[in-house]
Structure formats: C-alpha cells, structure tokens
Amino acid sequence: MFFISILLQLPLSAVLALWSVSYKPHAMCVFERSSVDFTCSFDYPYRYTFKTAKWFKPRNYQKQDRSQEGIFVYHSNPADTDQLYKDRTAYANQDKNCSLRLHNVSKSDIGKYFFRFETNLEKFTGLGGINLDVAVLPFRVTVTSQNVNGHIHEGDSVKLRCSTETCTPQQELFAWYKNQLLLPQATEHVLQISSVSHNDFGNYSCGLKNSRPTLADEILLDVRYSPKNVEITILTSGKIEQGNSLTLICKSNANPAVTNYTWFKIRDAHISSIGFDCEFSIKAASQKDDGQYFCTAKNDMGSQNSTIITLNVKVPTSNGHILLTATAVFFFVIAVLLVLFLIIRRKQRTQKKLHTEQAPAVTVTEDIYENLRQSPKSEKSHTNLIYADLMLPSSNSERPLSNTRDVVIYSLLSYKE
Ligand SMILES: *[C@@H]1O[C@H](CO)[C@@H](O)[C@H](O)[C@H]1NC(C)=O
Numbered sequence: 151m152f153f154i155s156i157l158l159q160l161p162l163s164a165v166l167a168l169w170s171v172s173y174k175p176h177a178m179c180v181f182e183r184s185s186v187d188f189t190c191s192f193d194y195p196y197r198y199t200f201k202t203a204k205w206f207k208p209r210n211y212q213k214q215d216r217s218q219e220g221i222f223v224y225h226s227n228p229a230d231t232d233q234l235y236k237d238r239t240a241y242a243n244q245d246k247n248c249s250l251r252l253h254n255v256s257k258s259d260i261g262k263y264f265f266r267f268e269t270n271l272e273k274f275t276g277l278g279g280i281n282l283d284v285a286v287l288p289f290r291v292t293v294t295s296q297n298v299n300g301h302i303h304e305g306d307s308v309k310l311r312c313s314t315e316t317c318t319p320q321q322e323l324f325a326w327y328k329n330q331l332l333l334p335q336a337t338e339h340v341l342q343i344s345s346v347s348h349n350d351f352g353n354y355s356c357g358l359k360n361s362r363p364t365l366a367d368e369i370l371l372d373v374r375y376s377p378k379n380v381e382i383t384i385l386t387s388g389k390i391e392q393g394n395s396l397t398l399i400c401k402s403n404a405n406p407a408v409t410n411y412t413w414f415k416i417r418d419a420h421i422s423s424i425g426f427d428c429e430f431s432i433k434a435a436s437q438k439d440d441g442q443y444f445c446t447a448k449n450d451m452g453s454q455n456s457t458i459i460t461l462n463v464k465v466p467t468s469n470g471h472i473l474l475t476a477t478a479v480f481f482f483v484i485a486v487l488l489v490l491f492l493i494i495r496r497k498q499r500t501q502k503k504l505h506t507e508q509a510p511a512v513t514v515t516e517d518i519y520e521n522l523r524q525s526p527k528s529e530k531s532h533t534n535l536i537y538a539d540l541m542l543p544s545s546n547s548e549r550p551l552s553n554t555r556d557v558v559i560y561s562l563l564s565y566k567e
C-alpha cells in the first residue's frame with residue numbers, strides 16, 4: 151500500500167524516463183564577441199544518481215560524432231575545463247538543466263559542442279550536438295538567380311542574400327538599401343524579387359537594422375532590359391525656323407546600352423529610314439524637312455520605337471519683310487506728318503510776324519488817312535490851316551518855336567476853329 155502511494159506521487163515522466171539529452175537549437179550563427187546560449191536539458195532513469203556534467207568540443211581533426219571528447223568547455227570539476235573557456239562560461243547547474251552560456255565568442259569557437267553526463271553507473275552523450283558558427287563582419291550582398299551563369303533578365307526570380315564570409319545570424323532584423331534608400335518592407339537577410347523588372351536595376355546594400363556600421367558594400371543588380379522610354383529631343387540654335395540648324399536626339403533607357411538607332415520620316419503617308427545614328431542633324435532647316443519623325447533604339451534584349459514628333463519649319467524671312475515694310479511705312483508716314491506740321495507751323499509764324507510788322511503801319515496809315523479824311527471834312531479848317539500857316543512865319547516873337555510847337559499851335563488853332 152505504501153509503495154503504491156509513492157509510485158502515484160512520482161510524475162509519470164520520471165517513471166518512464168530514459169537516457170536523453172536535447173539541444174536547442176541544433177545550429178546557430180552569432181556575431182563575434184557576442185554571447186551565445188546553448189539551451190539543453192537531459193534525463194535519466196530515476197534509480198540512477200547524477201554525478202558529473204561536461205560540455206566538450208572535439209578538436210577540428212577529431213571525429214565530430216561525440217565519440218571523441220576533445221577539449222572541455224565546461225566540466226563539473228573546474229580543473230578539467232580548458233584554459234580557453236575557463237572564464238567564459240556559465241552553466242545552469244540545475245536538476246536536468248544543462249544549458250550553457252558562452253561569452254565573447256570568437257572565430258576559434260566555431261565547431262560542434264556536445265553535452266555528456268555521468269551517473270553512478272552509466273555515462274551518456276547527447277546525439278547531434280550544437281553546431282556553432284561565428285559571423286565575422288563585414289556583411290556582403292550576394293545575388294543568385296535562376297540563370298546560373300548568365301545575365302539577369304526582366305522576369306527572372308532573383309535572391310539577394312546578406313551574409314558574412316562565414317554565416318548569417320538570421321535571427322537579427324535586417325535593413326536593405328537600394329541606391330542608398332531604405333527599402334522599408336525588406337527586414338530579413340534574404341531579399342527575394344520573384345519577377346525582376348528594369349526598375350530593380352541599381353546598387354544594393356544591406357546590414358543590421360539600426361546599425362549603419364554593419365552596412366555591406368554596394369552590389370549592382372545588373373538587370374538587362376530592352377530600350378524603354380524611347381523619346382526624341384530637339385536641339386536647335388534658335389527656333390524651328392528656316393535656316394536654323396536642328397539636331398534630333400534619340401534618348402532611351404536600356405541595359406546594355408543601345409547598339410543600333412534608326413531614324414524614320416513619315417511624309418505623305420510614306421515612311422523612309424533617314425539615319426542610323428543616335429542623332430539626326432539638319433544643317434539648315436527648310437520646309438522640305440516638315441513631316442513626322444520617330445526613332446527606334448535597339449540592344450541585345452530588343453527594340454522600341456519612340457513617340458512620333460512633328461516638325462513644322464517656320465519661314466521667318468517673309469514675315470520679317472512684312473514687318474520691316476510695315477515699320478518703314480509707319481515711320482515714313484510719321485516723318486511726312488512731322489514735316490507737314492513743321493511747314494504749317496512755320497507758315498503760321500511768318501504770317502503772324504508780317505501781321506505784327508504791318509499792323510502799326512496800317513494803323514498809322516489809317517490814322518493819317520483818317521486825319522486826312524477828317525481834314526477835308528470841313529473846308530473851313532483848311533482855310534484855318536492855311537491861315538495858321540500864314541500865322542506861323544509871321545510870328546516875330548523872340549522865343550524860338552520848334553516844329554512840335556508848331557503842331558501844337560496848329561492843333562490849338564484847329565480846335566480854336
Ligand atoms: C535552464 O537554465 C537556464 C539558465 O539558468 C534558464 O534560463 C532556463 O530557463 C532553464 N531551463 C529550464 C527548463 O528550467
């Protein structure tokens with residue numbers, strides 16, 4: 151009865167326990183100088199007594215199948231721990247917990263690690279072990295595509311991998327850059343493009359998220375594609391006018407570069423090829439050059455036509471003549487008007503001058519005339535005048551008489567009458 155109750159109190163697993171060691175994970179990649187946790191648990195039938203625990207790493211030249219112990223990374227007896235690992239390990243040291251933490255990992259730690267324990271009667275080593283790899287920066291980008299040795303073409307499936315010379319710590323968050331711009335969706339160590347397009351052409355880099363110093367050197371994703379965006383640009387010294395030189399340039403985006411260009415001219419519904427260079431030049435444009443033009447750009451991947459442009463050469467000379475004539479006529483009319491105006495003004499001035507010069511004479515004449523007219527008005531005055539005249543020389547007065555006085559006297563005489 152007592153036995154049964156003890157058996158019931160024991161966990162079922164303990165009763166059924168077998169010899170075992172389990173590791174997690176089985177393989178890992180960590181950065182140089184970081185710490186790594188080997189998660190481990192072990193078990194054995196309850197009737198045995200646990201005595202010794204050890205982690206060992208077979209030397210490179212030894213069998214990596216747990217049959218050869220190599221060096222002790224951890225040993226219950228500290229004296230047996232290898233010098234290389236003495237101060238770099240932390241063992242869980244709990245019941246059936248064999249987890250081990252290893253600090254300051256370096257390249258020399260690369261290898262397989264096994265846990266082994268000993269009881270009073272039996273010894274057991276966990277199968278498989280843990281494979282430790284150490285990532286040594288810098289990162290580098292490697293490109294793989296379905297075309298193993300060929301070029302990458304549009305539509306191909308492409309994988310860009312961010313890795314170091316040794317391995318890639320996949321548990322980390324990554325950042326990808328295309329032409330130095332972050333690709334926000336890409337956060338894993340592999341960037342997969344299922345159907346690559348010409349837009350994916352560019353320089354790629356990768357690194358740990360939020361850690362610029364880990365950035366890899368750029369690698370060119372050299373996607374090959376037939377010419378795209380074929381278009382014509384026109385270079386001209388001035389306007390598209392008769393006599394000016396014109397250069398039509400066939401521009402496109404292609405990888406590899408365009409090898410063959412063809413220029414076409416459409417006139418009166420007839421297409422003719424007119425050139426095989428990247429540029430088509432017209433030294434002195436004339437209306438003969440009117441028409442529609444397009445070019446074709448071709449590389450190894452294919453070809454594409456540009457959009458059609460229409461050339462309409464203007465004739466600036468006739469227009470110029472009309473303008474020149476109009477201007478000349480305008481100035482001529484202005485000049486004529488000016489001359490007329492000046493002539494009229496001059497005429498007006500001379501007339502006025504004559505008028506002012508003659509006016510006093512006329513007045514004088516009129517006055518005289520009036521005087522004269524007045525004088526014959528009465529015949530008596532004439533008599534008086536004569537009389538006065540007669541009077542003047544007869545004056546024997548001592549005072550001399552001027553002519554004026556004469557007149558005065560005459561007037562007086564005249565009025566006296
Ligand atoms: C084993 O020990 C490690 C380190 O002390 C600890 O982190 C872990 O939780 C333990 N595992 C179990 C199952 O108790």
Ligand SMILES: *[C@@H]1O[C@H](CO)[C@@H](O)[C@H](O)[C@H]1NC(C)=O
Pocket residue numbers: 183254255256
């Ligand atoms: C880590 O190990 C390297 C040798 O691999 C040593 O030079 C360095 O001082 C160690 N760092 C620490 C913090 O112990």
Ligand SMILES: *[C@@H]1O[C@H](CO)[C@@H](O)[C@H](O)[C@H]1NC(C)=O
Pocket residue numbers: 329351352353368370
């Ligand atoms: C890629 O990088 C190379 C070398 O730095 C540079 O010459 C080239 O222009 C870059 N390509 C693009 C698309 O940025």
Ligand SMILES: *[C@@H]1O[C@H](CO)[C@@H](O)[C@H](O)[C@H]1NC(C)=O
Pocket residue numbers: 409410
């Ligand atoms: C393309 O140009 C090359 C010379 O640049 C010439 O040998 C070849 O025949 C041309 N191909 C076509 C299809 O015109």
